[in-house]
Amino acid sequence: MKPRTLASSNTPGRISLGEKLRDMSWLLILLVTAIACIGFAMLYSAANASVDPWMSRQLIRFCGGLVIMFIVALVDIRFWMRHAYAIYLVAFALLVYVEFAGEIGMGAQRWIDLRFFQLQPSELMKISMVLALARYFHSLDMDQVARPLPLIPPLAMILAPAGLVLVQPDLGTSGMLIMVGGAMFFAAGVRIWKFALAAAGTLAAIPVAWNFLRDYQRNRILTFLDPESDPLGSGYHILQSKIAFGSGGMFGKGFLMGTQSHLSFLPERQTDFIFTMLAEEFGMFGGLCLLGLYVLVFIYGYAIALRARNHFGRLLAIGITTNLFVYVFINAAMVMGLIPVVGIPMPLISYGGTAMITVLIGIGLLMSVHIHRDVRIGQRGYGED
Amino acid sequence: MQQNQQAHLRLFTRRAALLAGLKLTLLGTLTGRMYYLQVVNADKYATLAEENRISVRLLAPLRGRITDRFGYTLATNDQNYRVVIIPEQTDDLEQTLRMLSHVLPVSETDIARVLREAEKKRAFVPITVRENLGWVDVARVEINTPDLPGITIEVEQRRNYPYGGLAVHVLGYVAAVSEADLTGDPLLELPGFRIGKSGVERQYDENLRGSAGTSHVEVNAIGRVIRELQRDEGEPGQDVALTIDMGLQHYAQQRLAGELSATAVVLDVTNGEVMALTSTPAFDPTLFDRGLSNVEWQALVNDPLHPLTNKATTGQYAPGSTFKMMVALAALESGIGPDHSVYCPGYMSLGTSRFHCWKAGGHGTLDMLRGIQHSCDVYFYDISRRVGIDAIAAMSRRFGLGGTTGIDLPGEKPGLIPDRNWKLGATGEAWQPGESLVAGIGQGFILTTPLQLALMTARIANGGIGIVPRLRRETIFRPGDSAAPALPETASLGISPDHMFIVQEGMNLVSNDPRGTAYRSRIETPGMELAGKTGTAQVRRITAAERAIGVIANEDLPWERRDHALFVAFAPVVAPRYACSVIVQHGGGGSRFAAPIARDILIEAQLRDPARRVPAPRIAAVGPR
DSSP states (O other), X not given: OOXXXXXXXXXXXXOOHHHHHHHSOHXXXXXXXXXXXXXXXXXXXHTTSOSTTHHHHHHHHHHHHHXXXXXXXXXXXXXXXXXXXXXXXXXXXXXXXXXXXXXXXXTSOEEEEOXXXXXOHHHHHHHHHHHHHHHHHHTOOHHHHHSSGGGHHHHXXXXXXXXXXXXXXXXXXXXXXXXXXXXXXXXXXXXXXXXXXXXXXXXXXXXXXXXXXXXXXHHHHXXXXXXXXXXXXXXXXXXXXXXXXXXXXXXXXOTTOOHHHHTTOSTTTTXXXXXXXXXXXXXXXXXXHHHHHHHHHHHHHHHHHHHOSXXXXXXXXXXXXXXXXXXXXXXXXXXXXXXXXXXXXOTTTSSOHHHHHHHHHHHHHHHHHHHTTTOOBOTTSSBOO | OHXXXXXXXXXXXXXXXXXXXXXXXXXXXXXXXXXXXXXXXXXXXXXXXXXXXXXXXXXXXXXXXXXOTTOOEEEEEEEEEEEEEOGGGOSOHHHHHHHHHHHSXXXXXXXXXXXXXXXXXXXXXXXXXXXXXXXXXXXXXXXXXXXXXXXXXXXXXXXXXXXXXXXXXXXXXXXXXXXXXXXXXXXXXXXXXXXXXXXXXXXXXXXXXXXXXXXXXXXOTXXXXXXXXXXXXXXXXXXXXXXXXXXXXXXXXXXXXXXXXXXXXXXXXXXXXXXXXXXXXXXXXXXXXXXXXXXXXXXXXXXXXOTTSOHHHHOOBOOGGGGHHHHHHHHHHTTOOXXXXXXXXXXXXXXXXXXXXXXXXXXXXXXXXXXXXXXXXXXXXXXXXXXXXXXXXXHHHHTTOSSOOOOSSTTOOOOBOOOHHHHHHHHSSOOOHHHHHHHHTTOTTOBBOHHHHHHHHHHHHTTSBOOOOBOEESSOOOTTSOSSOOOOGXXXXXXXXXXXXXXXXXXXXXXXXXXXXXXXXXXXXXXOOOEEEEEEEOSSOOXXXXXXXXXXXXXXXXXXXXXXXXXXXXXXXXXXXXXXXXXXXXXXXXXXXXXHHHHHHHHHHHHTOTTTSOOOOOOTTXXXX
16 A cells, blocks of 8 residues: 655644644535525524524524534544543443433433533434444454454444433434444444344334333324324324425425414424425425535545545544434434434434534534544554554 | 455445445435425425415304384394403513503402413413493593503494393394204304394394305414405395384383283284284393303293293183184074074083083073173073084184294294094094083183284284284385285185174174173274273183082182183274284183283274374484494
């Protein structure tokens, strides 16, 4: 392998701040800001053409999040790798803590009240798990990945938080953790037949799992299967969301003109159902535009992953991109009635602090991978030699 | 090591490509779903969104007025001004209510009730604080609205009967729609909507009701009205003019007010118009509009005097001697001449039974005119035995007895005129000759309503024309309208004018011959004289033992065992115009208790005769709608 010619003459692995700034993915930042601006517009509309109460606060959070994103991006990738397990353990500890002492909102997610914003450890866990898994698989060579035994610790890293989140009870986040973790297993090179085995096992476990679900979770699934069965009860949300989507048509009813959202037929229009509102006011055209922006972000993420020369960076970039993708997919599929209603926000659009910060930290990590794409990392997180 | 790294990178790249492919597929699914919802089914969901958003509300039409024949308003609508508070428009509900209590009296219980209701209802639903406000209170509240956030005045239509209980049984009443009234017409499901439940209010409900308007409003998910998009005022109900003369009706009611339970009916003999129709005791019709408590309702229903019942059309009484004209006509038409004489020793024997005359000593020998004049029971025993019950029944039916008269009021009762077939069908037993005798004096099985008796009298008075009683006039009576519309010739009952004259003359003698049974209740004013017939209907059987020691006087009996007092009459004797029946339930003898009432009513009717009188100026009672 040819040694890479660095822009500076510094020792390999050390990059100056100026170089880092120059190397920052400005286009990615632009994309992220564009998406966030769509979010601000929708929050403005959701509050019936008012900056308060949602848009203003979301704007502040975004600015704060951007600062955190920059810091995360500038920190050396080896730092993140070295502390991956520690971060994971902190997130896990917080998850355990809220299980016993947290506050419950909307009957699902638990949070810790930090006064200036409410911290949801389950959101933090999404990033931490990706970090930890990236570090774990970084340290395995191909032979080890092929063997079953080394797969047990990462499996535990996924299932332990997923289980904790499930009993919160937050079906959506739990599913997200499993999907993102699964994607990282896949990217790390775990044999495909093992996935098939896991899928078969999951299918077999469904009847058992059904018994452990709470009533409202069962209702959501039943309602999803037949939303018209109970149009004023559990099926109300999804039915109204579909009506909003459908009545938006090709080009929508116009900004601030959505009847479903402005007359409150659409529930939770500032959080989980904000994509519906966008689709009502801007139609299929508006919805596709937003999805298009996300696709550009995903492509950027993949490009970063493929250009990284260390395995940790690649896995991290894939994990983060997949995490973002799963957010978008679950939320959009949910509001369109493709999957049951689960509390997953549309990243950067939905009103909410932790999700916004988590997504921006993810983008920061993605940029960190990009900046440090040529850094070689040893098995334990130090320069390779 | 290097090789290994290269292989690892290739594996990663392959896997990343596969993952990206999977994601693209999923994004494709999302796009497909969007296309399905927003393009394929766009119209369906657009319709659903409109249905969500637009609520069509019915606007209750204004109910038509009911007037008397001269246009005096008997039933109308008035505004009930209510002060309401909308909780969400005030910061401190209780504070605002206390402020309001400085402007108009609001009791502590009212405040407590409003606060209680406010907890149950959505914050934008108005809560009534007080209703039936006068103009002064309305003005005071309006002036102070800047200091009373959330307080507004609302107007509601309410049925109003300006003369209170006047003609209450004719007018009937309106009340909230019950489940049995629902026909699928959404108007009936409107909260607070009232429909006619009895009387004219019910009979002409569809005319009075009008048709509903609609208001298309935009509502949000919890039903709050955002704005009105479109409004279509409905058709107000038609006015209904009655044949009733409010003044005569009022007089008749006043005249009966002293009786526990009585009826009076006045008909125009030329065309069947009901000039007055009253039944005592009455009730307050506005009670039903505002809603009765269960206790009030039970009290009305269980009252032994049945104030809710219109006894003039639904009370069924033995006609007593007022039935004798029918027997006389049946005899005349069967070929028994007016000079047919009967000797009355005070009783008549048939088989082993003895049938008594009301006059213990007997009347001696009488012809038909004198038989009617003295109301001799034996004379009518004799002729009814001769003509038989079937001829009497047939004649009675021609004069409107034994079947509903067809008056435009709901719930009219048919009464009962028995004949041989009826008895066989009803009891399975053959008709007994003695029963014909009892029927001949209007007792036994025979039942008539006061309206039927008035109609019978009217058909006698007009010379046998089959007029039908009616309550609705096409138009209000105006000066210059012909006083008496031409009689419909086709409606003749086909009775010989000579025979009609005998009966009319018999009734004339009853009132105007010094030995007539109602001579004391005659009208002396020339040209206004009346011709009548008394009736005293027994409601108990007088045993032979009682007869032996002397019949107990009515005054000594408990009220409900006393005789009914009846009187039917027409006036004037020449060219008759009005027919009247009066029944005083358990009043005693007809000549003493019913005849004076009928006389007074007929005097009043003739004094008010539109042919002589100038219609009253249309005063306050007929306000603009």
